[in-house]
Amino acid sequence: MALQLGDIAPDFEADTTQGHIRFHEWLGNSWGVLFSHPKDFTPVCTTELGYMARIKPEFDKRGVKIIGLSVDPIDLHAKWADDIKETQGFAPNFPMIGDPALSIAKLYGMLPASTSGTSQGRTPADNQTVRNVFVIGPDKKIKLIMVYPMTTGRNFDEVLRVINSMQLTAKHRVATPVNWKAGEDVIIAGSVSDEEAKTIYPQGWKAPRPYIRIVPQPKGS
Structure with a gap:
């Protein structure tokens, strides 16, 4: 079953670039943005991660935690972060989840549950559906789902605008x-x-x- 608005965001444990987390525990009572990437060292995602790092203070002001996911191990994420810093001016300043077993991508319906194997040997095109933005409320329910094609960079200013609206209309x-x-x-x-x-x-x-x-x-x- 595909995740829908109002569903509880599935909980999981994972290694990230900032340590091991249990997702719901990491979120605490905050809003959260989980956004995913089909592969490390992909050009569009490189620009997205740099921009998200640059505007992270705007999310902080709204009490929103940011976390990224890419279906590669975290040691590759660390090398990718150097490229992001050099080309975009900002390195990721939020956790990046490693998902080499594809388990979280499948848990969130970004890859078919029947997908076998690991991230090794898979191309960005194999994982092109791993391009989601999930906004999650303090109640752990999914408030927004946006899915972008690989060739179109995401608009994180729009994500901020929607969060402004959702926080206002929740109050x-x-x-x-x-x-x-x-x-x-x-x-x-x-x-x-x-x-x-x-x-x-x-x-x-x-x-x-x-x-x-x-x-x-x-x-x-």
């Missing part, structure tokens, strides 16, 4: 409209009746249609 009973950015107007959630909305938003709201109730982003969020 307040609102939704965010298309292309929303932090600080812009939001929509009162459909689960809030007009009567209840009047107590939450005594100043009222804009309603181009009865079901589209627009208010400023709640303060303190």
Whole structure:
């Protein structure tokens, strides 16, 4: 069964570039981003890892832990980190999971469960489906799944934007409209009746249609 939004993110133990972890224990009460790579020393992933390292302080500010995964052993990850630093200006400053047995890639549905063997001898094309971004909430449930092709670099600014929205909507009973950015107007959630909305938003709201109730982003969020 493929993982879906709302599923508990599968727990696992793994070696990483920052030591052995049990995933749920490592996450603790934080939000988390797990993003995967089909192979070490791949060009698009090299740019992604460097950029993620550069903007890691933005994730830190939001209480979000970052962890990468590549289906190669961690000793190769360490050598790859040197290339990433030299070509992108930043080396990974977050754990990188080694998955040479492909067990986590299969656990998360990124490779078929029937896949045999190890990472040795497999090409990036063999692992091209290992290009996922999972955002996981403090409740360990999967909040977002994004899957990119090998030839298209991921947009981690978009991941930050979505996290801004999810953290806001987890705290307040609102939704965010298309292309929303932090600080812009939001929509009162459909689960809030007009009567209840009047107590939450005594100043009222804009309603181009009865079901589209627009208010400023709640303060303190």
